[in-house]
Amino acid sequence: MDQPLPIPLDNLIVCTHCDAAFTLERPEVGQRAVCARCGTVLITPRRKAGLQIIAVSVAITILIIAATVFPFLSISAAGATNSVSILDAALAFSDGPLVALALTTAALIIFVPLARVLLTIYVLVPIVLDRPPARRSTQAFRLAEALRPWSMAEIFVLGCAVALIKISDLADVAFGPAFWMFSGLVVLVVVQDNFLCRWSVWKSLDKTQTS
Amino acid sequence: MVGMEVAGQNSNIVSARDLGVVACTRCTQVWPAGTQICSRCGSTIVARDRLSLQRVWALWLVGLMCYVPANMYPMLQTRTLLSVQEDTIVGGAVELIHHGAVGIALIILIASVVIPIGKFMAIAFLAISVKRPSSVSNHHRQVLYEVVEYIGRWSMIDIFVVAIMSSLVQLNTLAAVNPGRASLFFALSVIFTMLSAQAFDSRMIWDVRARQEEMTTDE
Ligand SMILES: [Zn+2]
Numbered sequence A: 001m002d003q004p005l006p007i008p009l010d011n012l013i014v015c016t017h018c019d020a021a022f023t024l025e026r027p028e029v030g031q032r033a034v035c036a037r038c039g040t041v042l043i044t045p046r047r048k049a050g051l052q053i054i055a056v057s058v059a060i061t062i063l064i065i066a067a068t069v070f071p072f073l074s075i076s077a078a079g080a081t082n083s084v085s086i087l088d089a090a091l092a093f094s095d096g097p098l099v100a101l102a103l104t105t106a107a108l109i110i111f112v113p114l115a116r117v118l119l120t121i122y123v124l125v126p127i128v129l130d131r132p133p134a135r136r137s138t139q140a141f142r143l144a145e146a147l148r149p150w151s152m153a154e155i156f157v158l159g160c161a162v163a164l165i166k167i168s169d170l171a172d173v174a175f176g177p178a179f180w181m182f183s184g185l186v187v188l189v190v191v192q193d194n195f196l197c198r199w200s201v202w203k204s205l206d207k208t209q210t211s
Numbered sequence B: 001m002v003g004m005e006v007a008g009q010n011s012n013i014v015s016a017r018d019l020g021v022v023a024c025t026r027c028t029q030v031w032p033a034g035t036q037i038c039s040r041c042g043s044t045i046v047a048r049d050r051l052s053l054q055r056v057w058a059l060w061l062v063g064l065m066c067y068v069p070a071n072m073y074p075m076l077q078t079r080t081l082l083s084v085q086e087d088t089i090v091g092g093a094v095e096l097i098h099h100g101a102v103g104i105a106l107i108i109l110i111a112s113v114v115i116p117i118g119k120f121m122a123i124a125f126l127a128i129s130v131k132r133p134s135s136v137s138n139h140h141r142q143v144l145y146e147v148v149e150y151i152g153r154w155s156m157i158d159i160f161v162v163a164i165m166s167s168l169v170q171l172n173t174l175a176a177v178n179p180g181r182a183s184l185f186f187a188l189s190v191i192f193t194m195l196s197a198q199a200f201d202s203r204m205i206w207d208v209r210a211r212q213e214e215m216t217t218d219e
């Protein structure tokens, strides 16, 4: 289109779900801006959100590492016992072509969630400290967002519950410390996802780069 | 809640494309139409991904092809002192109902049968509906798309159940559970349908309506 745009680009916001264009209107802290056409939440600014998200991310990192190392579940039947860590569970598919499945499972429940929080910390710390963004911040945040659907810790927790009930008539099952850590972790991941206003993060990455 | 104010003069909602701009689908930055790469985040920008439907169908087909063997091969092999038992997805759920664990059987059936089949149908419906006029409103189709995107991941639960059981139940001669071949196919099927749903450009849902509305106001 050759004719000049009626509104400068910086004053526009476009819903990526339905392509509706709106003039930008920054909501107050605590309020949300919603797409009038499809209802997608566009902006959710929160006071001190950055600091809170960093704190939650650090907690998640510690929990993931701890939950991976400590025993997770243990089973006993007629004298025989066996206890496993989350890593053992992920690597259960270890023969033949199932090795690929073992690696995928490990990635979905441990490495993808871990990568996402580490990338988030890397991106947010300079923003919160009012410093210029770290190198390759934009790529890091883009990757963290792309990985979002592949982080499946919460599904794994429900899977545990199902597995326990299936096993319970075969043997006695007990929870190890890692199970509780992992359950806490799932709550934190959900909190973190809902606190993060993507629009604000991109905005601050943009501002500090161009000036 | 703050509703966004509509750009342009009239009260109808304007698409970015009609305004001569295009938004980066990753970071939402707005650029003039025709911009190839978002200089804020580096993503490739396409106003409407015309090839997106081809990718949707290709990934959809691979997912469907993996789903068939996932249901034919055994998912789980249970070896006890007395017997060796191999269960398919549906067979295992039926077994659970016989044991009285109806709730768990329902979770497994919903996650491994109802959701995958519903997803195949929903993606196919959405992909067809952007080509021809559909009686289902855009809003409902957008909701359907979001449900598919959100719920598709939960099918993975059966894979995790198999993983947990086969690592945990390894009691030497007493009892052992091992994963079956179906687990690989099932995981692939879930992954490919997730990719298929992600390849779908949901902005196309709203294009058709915009066109239809133009036609009705012209009359
Ligand atoms: Zn929208």
Ligand SMILES: [Zn+2]
Residues within 6 Å of the ligand: B024, B025, B026, B027, B028, B029, B038, B039, B040, B041, B042, B043
């Ligand atoms: Zn971008």
